[in-house]
Amino acid sequence: MTKIAVIDYGMGNLHSVSKALEAASTNEEILVTSEPELIKTADKIVLPGVGAIKDCLEAFSDELRRTTLELISNKPTLAICVGMQMLLESSEENEGVTCLKILDGKIVKIPPLIDIKVPHMGWNKVNFMSDHFLWKKIPDRSFFYFVHSYCCLSSSDAISETSHGTNFISTLSKENIFAVQFHPEKSQNLGLQLYKNFLDWKI
Amino acid sequence: MSVAKRIIPCLDVDKGRVVKGVNFVNIKDAGDPVEIAKRYDEQGADELTMLDITASSETRETTYKTVESIAGQVFIPLTVGGGVRNTQDIKRLLRSGADKVSINTAAVENPDFIKEASDKFGSQCIVVAIDAKSIDDTFTSWEVVTYGGRKRTGIDVLQWVQNAKDYGAGEILLTSMDRDGTKEGFDNKLTKAVSSAISIPVIASGGVGNLQHLVDGIKEGGAEAVLAASIFHYSEFTIQEAKNAMLESGLEIRI
Numbered sequence: 001m002t003k004i005a006v007i008d009y010g011m012g013n014l015h016s017v018s019k020a021l022e023a024a025s026t027n028e029e030i031l032v033t034s035e036p037e038l039i040k041t042a043d044k045i046v047l048p049g050v051g052a053i054k055d056c057l058e059a060f061s062d063e064l065r066r067t068t069l070e071l072i073s074n075k076p077t078l079a080i081c082v083g084m085q086m087l088l089e090s091s092e093e094n095e096g097v098t099c100l101k102i103l104d105g106k107i108v109k110i111p112p113l114i115d116i117k118v119p120h121m122g123w124n125k126v127n128f129m130s131d132h133f134l135w136k137k138i139p140d141r142s143f144f145y146f147v148h149s150y151c152c153l154s155s156s157d158a159i160s161e162t163s164h165g166t167n168f169i170s171t172l173s174k175e176n177i178f179a180v181q182f183h184p185e186k187s188q189n190l191g192l193q194l195y196k197n198f199l200d201w202k203i
Numbered sequence: 204m205s206v207a208k209r210i211i212p213c214l215d216v217d218k219g220r221v222v223k224g225v226n227f228v229n230i231k232d233a234g235d236p237v238e239i240a241k242r243y244d245e246q247g248a249d250e251l252t253m254l255d256i257t258a259s260s261e262t263r264e265t266t267y268k269t270v271e272s273i274a275g276q277v278f279i280p281l282t283v284g285g286g287v288r289n290t291q292d293i294k295r296l297l298r299s300g301a302d303k304v305s306i307n308t309a310a311v312e313n314p315d316f317i318k319e320a321s322d323k324f325g326s327q328c329i330v331v332a333i334d335a336k337s338i339d340d341t342f343t344s345w346e347v348v349t350y351g352g353r354k355r356t357g358i359d360v361l362q363w364v365q366n367a368k369d370y371g372a373g374e375i376l377l378t379s380m381d382r383d384g385t386k387e388g389f390d391n392k393l394t395k396a397v398s399s400a401i402s403i404p405v406i407a408s409g410g411v412g413n414l415q416h417l418v419d420g421i422k423e424g425g426a427e428a429v430l431a432a433s434i435f436h437y438s439e440f441t442i443q444e445a446k447n448a449m450l451e452s453g454l455e456i457r458i
Contacts, residue, residue, distance in 0.1 A: 016300060019278075117206075118403070119403065122404075123209065124206045124207060148327065
């Protein structure tokens with residue numbers, strides 16, 4: 001049985017991620033865990049993230065970080081929101097933090113414009129920039145649910161963009177990694193479809 | 204191009220049942236929260252809000268169970284409020300499956316609580332709920348009311364939203380006590396005053412009686428989202444009908 005580990009580093013709402021995975025799953029085993037020994041046995045990993053990026057990065061103990069990074073280097077990985085942001089180079093949040101430098105790009109504050117509310121909270125269109133297996137049965141320009149105050153404005157790994165006053169990168173992908181700024185677990189049927197595609201994804 | 208405007212049905216829950224009062228009194232039973240939440244999700248609600256209006260320690264466990272049950276079946280954002288007093292309450296609600304937590308009286312009495320909560324859980328999940336009442340019959344100046352509408356505080360609403368934002372609120376749920384339950388429409392002057400004063404999203408609440416009211420809350424009030432309860436509970440209108448009305452008026456809506 002395929003084993004999916006949702007990395008629990010003590011932050012955020014993992015309940016909704018694991019429930020959505022369960023709803024999308026046919027016969028996969030879904031583990032929510034912070035145990036490096038268990039994580040090592042997983043076939044795929046989900047890296048969620050809610051809250052402040054510094055806390056998320058610090059919540060990674062050395063061993064948990066080492067194990068997670070090892071898996072991210074070759075197993076199918078889905079990173080969500082702050083989980084996505086952590087994979088980039090750096091973030092302006094919390095007076096500036098260095099991130100994991102696995103994907104190209106920097107995280108900056110959403111540019112403040114008149115009539116643009118921050119946090120960017122709600123449903124917005126995801127405009128595909130290139131094809132991907134995880135877009136299966138999801139039409140271009142579909143609505144997904146976002147909630148964030150920081151974003152990535154450009155990246156060589158970008159595969160979708162979204163506009164909130166300014167265009168920003170809503171999905172990045174590189175080899176075995178698929179990283180989204182939005183929350184598929186809060187994006188109703190299309191969100192569940194994305195989880196299903198992730199479960200079906202073979203690399 | 205920007206984010207779509209949201210429609211948020213609200214479930215006022217008393218001892219595990221959805222109820223709806225007029226001006227916070229005369230409470231009427233409207234059904235099982237999980238069933239109602241599922242129905243709204245199927246109709247295309249953008250988010251759900253659940254307010255625990257009893258919020259007593261005896262019924263708290265029921266609330267956590269209801270939240271867990273909704274969150275396990277409905278994959279749209281869920282905000283839960285009512286009687287949230289400390290970070291332990293917030294943690295329990297988030298762990299039960301809430302995505303955001305709304306704080307009202309406890310935030311007014313101790314604004315540092317907003318800061319503590321947003322530092323710990325992130326601004327994105329801290330909604331400050333404000334019950335506002337006009338100070339006189341000119342409806343041009345509003346004060347904050349706490350304890351579910353029972354206590355007038357004398358605090359100016361515009362001053363308070365500014366503080367709430369500075370302390371780390373991610374969103375404001377603004378209810379007009381003058382309009383709540385009246386079906387006369389939102390107090391759009393109030394919503395406009397608040398939404399132009401701050402950069403975070405404002406949800407308009409209180410007074411919806413028809414679909415044009417929802418449109419007006421956004422166009423005249425400048426709200427990012429509109430919240431309504433009774434027009435949806437008793438199936439006067441479906442969420443889909445509400446969304447169609449908003450689309451026809453030219454608003455960006457998720458269909």
